[in-house]
Amino acid sequence: MTIHEQQSETQQEAKLFFSRFLLEWYQGQKRDLPWRRHRNPYYIWISEIMLQQTRVDTVIPYFNRFIERFPTVESLADAPEEEVLKCWEGLGYYSRARNLQHAAKQVKEQYGGQVPNDRDAVFGLKGVGPYTAGAILSIAFNRPEPAVDGNVMRVLSRYFLIEDDIAKGPTRVAMERLAAELIPEGEASHFNQALMELGALVCTPKSPRCLPCPVMEHCAARLAGCETSLPVKTKAKPPRPEERLAALVEGRGEHAGRVLIRQRPVSGLLARMWELPHWPAPPAEGGRGGALLPEAAALDRLRRSLRQAGIPARPEEHWMAAEHTFSHIVWTLQVYRCREEDVRALPVAAEGRAAYAAGQSPGAGDAGRPAGAGGPQGSAATGISGAELPAADSDAPALNADAGSSAALAPGSGTPDLFSAAGTPNGRPAADSGSIEPFADGNGNPEDGGAVRWINREEMANYAFPNVFLKLLNSYFDEQNG
Numbered sequence: 001m002t003i004h005e006q007q008s009e010t011q012q013e014a015k016l017f018f019s020r021f022l023l024e025w026y027q028g029q030k031r032d033l034p035w036r037r038h039r040n041p042y043y044i045w046i047s048e049i050m051l052q053q054t055r056v057d058t059v060i061p062y063f064n065r066f067i068e069r070f071p072t073v074e075s076l077a078d079a080p081e082e083e084v085l086k087c088w089e090g091l092g093y094y095s096r097a098r099n100l101q102h103a104a105k106q107v108k109e110q111y112g113g114q115v116p117n118d119r120d121a122v123f124g125l126k127g128v129g130p131y132t133a134g135a136i137l138s139i140a141f142n143r144p145e146p147a148v149d150g151n152v153m154r155v156l157s158r159y160f161l162i163e164d165d166i167a168k169g170p171t172r173v174a175m176e177r178l179a180a181e182l183i184p185e186g187e188a189s190h191f192n193q194a195l196m197e198l199g200a201l202v203c204t205p206k207s208p209r210c211l212p213c214p215v216m217e218h219c220a221a222r223l224a225g226c227e228t229s230l231p232v233k234t235k236a237k238p239p240r241p242e243e244r245l246a247a248l249v250e251g252r253g254e255h256a257g258r259v260l261i262r263q264r265p266v267s268g269l270l271a272r273m274w275e276l277p278h279w280p281a282p283p284a285e286g287g288r289g290g291a292l293l294p295e296a297a298a299l300d301r302l303r304r305s306l307r308q309a310g311i312p313a314r315p316e317e318h319w320m321a322a323e324h325t326f327s328h329i330v331w332t333l334q335v336y337r338c339r340e341e342d343v344r345a346l347p348v349a350a351e352g353r354a355a356y357a358a359g360q361s362p363g364a365g366d367a368g369r370p371a372g373a374g375g376p377q378g379s380a381a382t383g384i385s386g387a388e389l390p391a392a393d394s395d396a397p398a399l400n401a402d403a404g405s406s407a408a409l410a411p412g413s414g415t416p417d418l419f420s421a422a423g424t425p426n427g428r429p430a431a432d433s434g435s436i437e438p439f440a441d442g443n444g445n446p447e448d449g450g451a452v453r454w455i456n457r458e459e460m461a462n463y464a465f466p467n468v469f470l471k472l473l474n475s476y477f478d479e480q481n482g
């Protein structure tokens with residue numbers, strides 16, 4: 001049956017039954033979740049963004065920490081972006097955190113810091129789609145708006161035996177209409193939460209627990225014995241695999257006990273987060289990925305990439321492999337231990353050497369570490385000082401406000417940085433800079449040119465890392481401590 005046929009038939013009884021028994025069940029079974037203890041629209045908004053793609057159990061500690069650190073819309077709007085990312089570290093999908101902060105600024109500037117009780121206004125917030133808008137409006141303000149996500153579509157597909165593809169836009173729109181019809185008058189907040197709760201606890205994707213289900217009696221899929229084959233959903237394209245070579249650069253001398261990290265570009269994937277430097281691996285012979293590159297070829301390519309980026313290090317041996325999955329891409333990182341070399345021996349321009357020496361030495365004032373008072377623990381929450389952060393909402397790729405002491409300076413500052421020795425685009429050395437060999441593909445790497453830091457384990461707390469690098473760095477420091 002399609003959703004349209006379902007709509008055209010008289011199923012009023014089944015609908016009334018569903019709404020009534022679902023609500024009753026929810027009153028007795030609802031979980032005590034931190035964002036349910038108040039009807040604070042800000043809390044509900046944060047929780048709904050965190051819950052996208054993430055399990056409730058995982059979200060609870062993040063939510064509590066986030067609310068403790070950013071208790072109001074204003075506090076989130078005014079925070080340095082890196083503190084927001086640090087609080088989000090481990091949850092993944094970091095654009096959610098950036099959009100959230102952007103939207104908090106909108107709420108602060110346009111609505112006096114109060115989440116608006118207005119459909120158009122909520123829809124206009126960055127990162128807020130139909131589901132999140134419906135959740136905020138219904139849960140916080142009890143407005144009869146549907147909040148339809150994958151869980152809700154699964155429940156409705158089964159209960160009403162709807163065989164339309166839930167990956168298709170028109171199906172979602174029709175589901176939203178159906179969900180809106182089901183909301184009992186004056187009960188939008190509880191009803192929408194009940195529907196979400198049923199999808200999370202009872203009508204689960206693989207093994208729906210139909211026996212204790214409060215709406216089993218009229219569930220069409222259950223009656224037809226086809227509950228596990230619904231919903232119908234076409235498979236998304238699998239993420240594209242990408243092999244990369246990563247450098248775990250171990251410090252020597254004044255950097256002993258530290259490893260080198262690099263900040264990602266100001267826009268794009270994982271913008272402004274910190275990582276081990278890494279580059280796409282060239283295909284091995286036969287067109288296969290970098291994981292299968294012979295060790296010598298991988299070491300050679302990594303050596304050239306490090307030189308190209310102006311990082312004074314020599315790759316020595318393979319350390320470990322790690323994977324990071326995004327919605328559209330999977331990185332397989334082959335991580336190589338690299339040994340720091342004397343920057344003076346490398347073919348980078350004098351200005352680059354000077355910047356490196358000034359910016360990367362842990363002993364050189366606050367350069368090479370966050371600029372908070374007292375060093376790594378400078379800021380109350382994370383030790384990150386505002387001076388360390390990029391200008392909020394700036395189009396300029398200013399990687400460090402303390403440019404005078406940083407290895408990486410904003411383009412246009414007139415001073416060559418460590419990576420673009422003669423101020424060339426894409427962080428590539430000038431043609432006359434000597435023996436730095438360009439890549440065969442002739443393209444610079446847009447990821448080169450970010451700020452770099454030497455950090456030890458304690459200093460990890462000052463930087464936001466994507467999961468894979470968090471795990472790699474923890475493994476490394478665990479290994480070092482025996």
Ligand code: SF4
Nearest residue numbers: 203210213216219227
């Ligand atoms: S009876 Fe089973 S399939 Fe139907 S809504 Fe309940 S748990 Fe889902």
